[in-house]
Amino acid sequence: MVKRVSVVDVDLCVGCMMCVFACTRRFGEGGVSKSAIRVASIGGIERGFTVIVCRACPDPPCAASCPTDALKPRKGGGIVFDPAKCVGCGNCVRACPYGALMWDEESSKPIVCTYCGYCVNYCPYGVIKLEEVKEVVARAP
Amino acid sequence: MHPRDPLPRVLYIDLSSKKYWVEERKELFEEYIGGTGVAINLLREEVPRGADPLGPENAIVLTVGPFNALYPMASKTVAMFKSPLTGNLGESHAGGRSAIAIRLAGYGAIVIKGASNIPVWVSVHGSKVYFRDARALWGVRSTHTVGRVLREVEGGHGFRTIMRIGRAGEKLVRYACVVVDTFRHFGRLGLGAVFGSKKLKALVVVGKGSVPVADKAGYRRVYDDLYKRIIGTPATKKYHELGTAENVLPLNELGALPTMNLKASRFERAEEISGERLAERYLGRRVSCAHCPVACIHLAVLREPYEHEPYFYKTTFVSYDYEPIYACGAMLGMSSAEGLLKVLDAVETYGLDAMSTGVALAWMTEAYERGLVTEKETIVKPAWGDYASYLKAIECIVEQPNEFYAALAKGVEHASKVYGGAEFALAYGGNEMPGYHTGPAAHLGYALGARHSHLDSAGYSYDQRTVGKKVSVEEVVAYLLEEERWRQVLTSLVLCLFARGVYTPQAVVEAFKPLGWELSENDLREIGKRIHLLKLKYKLDEGFSFDQLRFPKRIFETPSPHGALDPAFMEQAVKLYRSRVEEDLKSLEAAQRE
Numbered sequence: 064m065v066k067r068v069s070v071v072d073v074d075l076c077v078g079c080m081m082c083v084f085a086c087t088r089r090f091g092e093g094g095v096s097k098s099a100i101r102v103a104s105i106g107g108i109e110r111g112f113t114v115i116v117c118r119a120c121p122d123p124p125c126a127a128s129c130p131t132d133a134l135k136p137r138k139g140g141g142i143v144f145d146p147a148k149c150v151g152c153g154n155c156v157r158a159c160p161y162g163a164l165m166w167d168e169e170s171s172k173p174i175v176c177t178y179c180g181y182c183v184n185y186c187p188y189g190v191i192k193l194e195e196v197k198e199v200v201a202r203a204p
Numbered sequence: 205m206h207p208r209d210p211l212p213r214v215l216y217i218d219l220s221s222k223k224y225w226v227e228e229r230k231e232l233f234e235e236y237i238g239g240t241g242v243a244i245n246l247l248r249e250e251v252p253r254g255a256d257p258l259g260p261e262n263a264i265v266l267t268v269g270p271f272n273a274l275y276p277m278a279s280k281t282v283a284m285f286k287s288p289l290t291g292n293l294g295e296s297h298a299g300g301r302s303a304i305a306i307r308l309a310g311y312g313a314i315v316i317k318g319a320s321n322i323p324v325w326v327s328v329h330g331s332k333v334y335f336r337d338a339r340a341l342w343g344v345r346s347t348h349t350v351g352r353v354l355r356e357v358e359g360g361h362g363f364r365t366i367m368r369i370g371r372a373g374e375k376l377v378r379y380a381c382v383v384v385d386t387f388r389h390f391g392r393l394g395l396g397a398v399f400g401s402k403k404l405k406a407l408v409v410v411g412k413g414s415v416p417v418a419d420k421a422g423y424r425r426v427y428d429d430l431y432k433r434i435i436g437t438p439a440t441k442k443y444h445e446l447g448t449a450e451n452v453l454p455l456n457e458l459g460a461l462p463t464m465n466l467k468a469s470r471f472e473r474a475e476e477i478s479g480e481r482l483a484e485r486y487l488g489r490r491v492s493c494a495h496c497p498v499a500c501i502h503l504a505v506l507r508e509p510y511e512h513e514p515y516f517y518k519t520t521f522v523s524y525d526y527e528p529i530y531a532c533g534a535m536l537g538m539s540s541a542e543g544l545l546k547v548l549d550a551v552e553t554y555g556l557d558a559m560s561t562g563v564a565l566a567w568m569t570e571a572y573e574r575g576l577v578t579e580k581e582t583i584v585k586p587a588w589g590d591y592a593s594y595l596k597a598i599e600c601i602v603e604q605p606n607e608f609y610a611a612l613a614k615g616v617e618h619a620s621k622v623y624g625g626a627e628f629a630l631a632y633g634g635n636e637m638p639g640y641h642t643g644p645a646a647h648l649g650y651a652l653g654a655r656h657s658h659l660d661s662a663g664y665s666y667d668q669r670t671v672g673k674k675v676s677v678e679e680v681v682a683y684l685l686e687e688e689r690w691r692q693v694l695t696s697l698v699l700c701l702f703a704r705g706v707y708t709p710q711a712v713v714e715a716f717k718p719l720g721w722e723l724s725e726n727d728l729r730e731i732g733k734r735i736h737l738l739k740l741k742y743k744l745d746e747g748f749s750f751d752q753l754r755f756p757k758r759i760f761e762t763p764s765p766h767g768a769l770d771p772a773f774m775e776q777a778v779k780l781y782r783s784r785v786e787e788d789l790k791s792l793e794a795a796q797r798e
Contacts, residue, residue, distance in 0.1 A: 077490055077491050077492040077499035078491050078492050078494075079492035079493075079494070079495065079496055079497050079498075079499060080304075080492075080494045080495055081276070081495065081497050084273075084276075084495055087414050088423075088424060088427065090420075091417060091420025091421070091423060091424065092414040092415060092416055092417065092420075093273045093274035093275075093414060093415040093417065093423075094273050094307075094308050094413055094414025094415050095273075095304075095308060095363060095412055095413075095414065096308075096412055096413050096414040097414065101362050102362060103361050103362030104362075106352075106355065107348075107351065107352065107355070107386055108385070108386055108387065108489075108491045108501075109386065109387075109488075109489060109491075109503055109521035111489065168412070185431065185497075187435060187497040188499075
């Protein structure tokens with residue numbers, strides 16, 4: 064079974080962005096420019112937050128929109144990314160209804176979650192967790 | 205510093221000419237770190253001596269430091285300016301997303317100069333700066349509305365800070381604040397009025413970048429160590445659960461909670477406005493500044509029925525903390541939590557500093573009781589606990605319908621000069637007093653601290669540790685100086701002061717290493733001392749005088765946990781403090797001449 068980062072209860076989120084910083088820190092940098100997870104208020108912090116991260120779709124529309132096979136479906140759900148094949152067209156970013164593919168301004172390529180779960184280790188309030196992708200029977204017949 | 209760290213980049217924005225440019229100030233940052241240290245230097249460069257705080261010659265200096273965006277709880281931005289409230293050094297700190305946005309937009313400092321001919325808001329998107337017409341936003345009643353509008357029209361959702369002023373800033377109330385990302389503030393010393401004087405309605409900064417470090421593995425190791433300590437410390441739990449409001453009951457029990465303009469130091473209805481009561485009945489959400497796991501920001505939910513429609517409610521979120529509860533609660537004899545929350549909401553709506561506003565209203569109430577002012581001046585009938593009259597009075601402070609409110613909008617020190625009542629006007633150096641009547645160290649800290657803030661040197665903490673003990677003048681002065689100087693380092697990094705227990709001198713030294721900075725504890729302490737002296741020098745140059753320091757008579761009348769404060773003790777402490785810093789200033793000047 065493959066893993067994904069899932070949002071357990073978004074109402075537990077305090078908007079600290081520890082997960083966002085963790086994701087870029089994987090590359091040994093401080094900041095947010097390489098982060099595949101994002102936290103934003105839903106119109107003022109008093110209303111709470113939204114946590115946006117790849118949900119590892121069983122039939123990912125982002126991969127379907129990729130003209131160069133740089134993004135391919137991962138077996139069991141989600142995607143794998145081959146930056147060498149990516150021409151930076153941005154179709155994938157537009158294809159994801161969650162906006163879960165971020166854009167790396169430096170490389171002009173998408174930032175793709177690798178489902179490593181590093182961010183989960185820094186969430187103090189149990190908002191996100193690393194879990195196995197459950198089989199979803201959602202494919203059109 | 206890593207050669208590609210964008211920290212030394214200073215963004216200059218001139219509102220008069222609507223131009224902007226960037227200068228590299230590597231040496232300045234290496235010598236003074238960032239935050240407070242860099243800000244005091246930029247302020248001295250930019251603002252000529254004797255400048256009018258509300259004139260175009262004043263500047264707004266916003267700085268961040270090397271730890272912002274890199275380490276947890278480095279979440280603050282320092283604002284420096286000449287204060288229109290005190291006519292001297294203005295310094296205020298705010299969190300929210302401000303520090304992260306500025307740092308990740310690629311700057312260590314933003315300097316805003318001049319004044320615009322029309323209302324504008326300035327929008328910084330990475331390397332681009334836009335001047336936008338804010339004429340349609342000028343005069344809008346609520347800072348919440350301004351935030352809502354800017355959220356819609358500006359990009360960078362999730363990676364931006366939106367700083368704005370309210371009506372109080374537009375009307376140049378000398379203690380108007382700047383609201384940062386909703387519910388955080390550059391609260392003290394009137395930055396809101398400086399924004400207003402420049403016709404600057406708001407500043408939006410979007411930052412999505414990152415910061416390189418010299419030793420990646422070392423950086424992650426130090427980070428994890430700090431993170432574990434933050435999560436494991438009892439202070440984190442305290443600030444998360446009840447927030448700073450937790451201090452209401454212990455301070456009340458101690459007899460250190462200034463009540464009804466400090467006519468008392470205990471409030472019999474303190475329970476009603478305590479952190480516990482607010483959390484049980486009203487707490488709706490806890491939120492955090494960016495890159496801080498603590499989430500100390502507590503938002504109460506106020507549910508008010510509409511008068512003319514049954515079963516229809518107005519639901520308002522109101523941020524509360526210890527200091528606003530002190531100033532707009534205990535100081536006003538506010539025995540209902542709901543009344544307190546309504547007052548705090550008004551303060552937020554208009555963009556006022558909660559502490560100064562509460563102290564001003566408390567002074568007004570006592571002046572009215574004593575007949576120094578009448579309803580002709582106050583328009584309302586001020587009475588302890590009567591929140592409805594205070595709500596009206598707050599509106600009057602902002603709109604200034606008569607001479608009395610125009611005077612009160614300049615602070616209690618000014619108002620008491622006009623109407624009398626200086627002996628119970630609770631201000632230090634022109635800044636309204638913070639919420640701790642704990643003993644001599646707290647009041648000495650307010651008087652001697654460079655920004656007349658409880659956060660300069662936390663005398664309240666020293667007082668609480670020494671209750672029941674005899675402390676000498678020498679001990680108190682040594683503590684205040686050492687603490688204020690170390691805090692210059694913390695606020696140059698720029699850390700939240702709630703993290704001070706985790707970021708010990710040793711921890712700071714270790715955290716610097718992977719970033720490519722070589723600084724020993726001694727180096728840091730020397731820098732802290734130098735920053736402190738530069739701030740003092742600025743103050744002396746601008747007319748601050750130890751001879752004119754005033755302790756409000758009231759503080760000697762109401763007993764503290766250390767008993768009745770002794771004027772002679774305070775006088776001796778001021779004298780000793782003065783001789784120590786004057787000596788240090790002489791050596792600093794001698795060193796600069798060499």
